[in-house]
Structure formats: C-alpha cells, structure tokens
Amino acid sequence: DQQVKQNSPSLSVQEGRISILNCDYTNSMFDYFLWYKKYPAEGPTFLISISSIKDKNEDGRFTVFLNKSAKHLSLHIVPSQPGDSAVYFCAANSGGSNYKLTFGKGTLLTVNP
Amino acid sequence: NAGVTQTPKFRVLKTGQSMTLLCAQDMNHEYMYWYRQDPGMGLRLIHYSVGEGTTAKGEVPDGYNVSRLKKQNFLLGLESAAPSQTSVYFCASGTIAGAYEQYFGPGTRLTVT
Numbered sequence: 325d326q327q328v329k330q331n332s333p334s335l336s337v338q339e340g341r342i343s344i345l346n347c348d349y350t351n352s353m354f355d356y357f358l359w360y361k362k363y364p365a366e367g368p369t370f371l372i373s374i375s376s377i378k379d380k381n382e383d384g385r386f387t388v389f390l391n392k393s394a395k396h397l398s399l400h401i402v403p404s405q406p407g408d409s410a411v412y413f414c415a416a417n418s419g420g421s422n423y424k425l426t427f428g429k430g431t432l433l434t435v436n437p
Numbered sequence: 438n439a440g441v442t443q444t445p446k447f448r449v450l451k452t453g454q455s456m457t458l459l460c461a462q463d464m465n466h467e468y469m470y471w472y473r474q475d476p477g478m479g480l481r482l483i484h485y486s487v488g489e490g491t492t493a494k495g496e497v498p499d500g501y502n503v504s505r506l507k508k509q510n511f512l513l514g515l516e517s518a519a520p521s522q523t524s525v526y527f528c529a530s531g532t533i534a535g536a537y538e539q540y541f542g543p544g545t546r547l548t549v550t
Contacts, residue, residue: 333477358537365544367541367544368480370538373537413479413480417537423487423537425537427480429479430479
C-alpha cells in the first residue's frame, strides 16, 4: 500500500525550461509535505516543504504547489539547470507528534544542456 | 559541524556474518532514523528513535536491531546478514524544534554475498 506515489520514474527537460515533478498521496491525514534531492553516492538533502494550510511555497527557482482536494503536489523548477539533474523524492508527514516521513519512490530528473 | 556521519562507507559481508553500522550527529537532534534504499523502492524506514534509550520499528525492521545509548549515536545491527539486505543504508536525524525535516548522512553501501 503505497501512500506517496511518484508515478514518473524519470523526466528529461532542456536547460532553461521548466521542470515539473509530480506526487500523489492517499492518506488524508498527511498535512506536511517535503521534497528532497539526491545526487548519486550522496544522501538526500532537503529542498523545500509545504504545510497543508498553504497551497504554494516558493524558494528561489523552486516552487511547490499543493492541491489538497486532489491529494496532489508538484515541484516546479524554473529555469532548470544541468546541476538540477538528480533524483527527487516527495515525502509526507501526518503532523503532530509523528516525526516519521513516508517517501515516494523518486523521480530521476535529467536536465540536458 | 559535520552534520550526520556514517561509518563505514562501504562493506562487503558474507551470508551469516554480522556487522554494526554507526550513525553520529552533532546537531543535538532528538530524533534519529535508519532507512534503506533499493532500486525502484525509494527510501524505506527500518527503525527510528525519538530519544536516547528509546527505539521503534519502522516499515521494514526484520533482520535488523538498533540501539541508541547516547543521544548523538544510533547504531544499526545485522545479526546474520542475508543477500536480501544488500542495499544502501541512510541514517537521518531530526529535531522537535524543526518542521519535520530530516537531515541525512552520506550512506553506507552494503553488499552481502
């Protein structure tokens, strides 16, 4: 039972264009969502997050959108750069005193020069 | 400030051998986690700890044991390694003062032959 789903295993975009990574969830108790970025042979690093009380959070080139009714979130990277090429994981938390994260399987983003 | 460190970085074991993976964090975080990452499976939680002296099972705990005798250290043990435990293991830490972000170590690549 996969509660956080990233249905696209990979995505390829041209440098300078927009990258859109998608994530769906099934657990309606999730109310905090995070994106992590992972380079090969390194640990995941936190990228950006959003609380369920918001529908958008922006940090530089990275914007996360949350659609609670659709149980869907997306990460937009504008403009995409070759250094953005990595695996991106979506993660969710149900808040309160629960400090566990549930991760999706990841999407490999390749940004072509 | 080293963040989260893991020892060793690589290890090859024969089936039936035992080993301990060490995770250390210098951020005074309350929470610590062990994950495994397998191709196409994302990050799966093995065990976690919400404080010194306390541990709990995650999603895939079988075949592993953990201990947290000191706040800064979280040990993952394999008593009798099996080929199915070939994986990349990541340790992470998080703080009660944070917004559910977890900070990851660089990983340990374990091969069981």
